[in-house]
Amino acid sequence: MELKLVEILVNKYLEGTSSIAEEKQLKAYFSSNEIASHLVQYKPLFSYFENQKEERFTKALPLQTKKQSYVKWIGVAAAIVVLFGTINYFYNENSKQDLGTYSSPEEAFVGTQKALEMLSEEVNHGVEGVSILKEYEKTKKTIFK
Missing domain, CATH: 1.20.5 (Single alpha-helices involved in coiled-coils or other helix-helix interfaces)
Structure with a gap:
């Protein structure tokens, strides 16, 4: 690739006006061994993607989270609270005294x-x-x- 064309493409890339095809040309140029000395500073910028293609994720991912056990216990606790609240409500309704009556019509x-x-x-x-x-x-x- 011609040196002037590479410089023009690098300028377009840095300005954000390059096309995808032009960026592919730049990646191909910077992945080769024949890079002009004043453009060597841009090599890591374009070779980064090639290096990342070779990297693989090797860490094992946990399949179950620990939150599920907490969620189950929270549900059980909520059910118990509702049960006791309902029992207390009906118990208090049945034990209320009739306070709104009078002994005489006057x-x-x-x-x-x-x-x-x-x-x-x-x-x-x-x-x-x-x-x-x-x-x-x-x-x-x-x-x-």
Whole structure:
């Protein structure tokens, strides 16, 4: 290969504009023994791929990971927690005392009146908030007309 052509191809390669065919020509040139003295510095760049083709991976890979045993135990622990939680829930549901009853109708009536009065106060408080929003909407409509 001509020296000028090699220099042009090396420049194109370093700029990132070379084609695959041109890169193959460069690899062939740098794998030969006849390299110009000022281009010897580029030989490792192009001979690297040839050296890597000969390298083989010889390390043994483990087939099973140790995480599988942990996953099994985590699943068993989760199942036990769910089982105890379910048993505890049903046990507590059956042992609850009936706390919402009154012994006489008069007491029940007074308790109901108190509860309805509290509910009425909260509803009235909410209605006041809605009236403020209605006033805001009126003002907004007059401003953005």
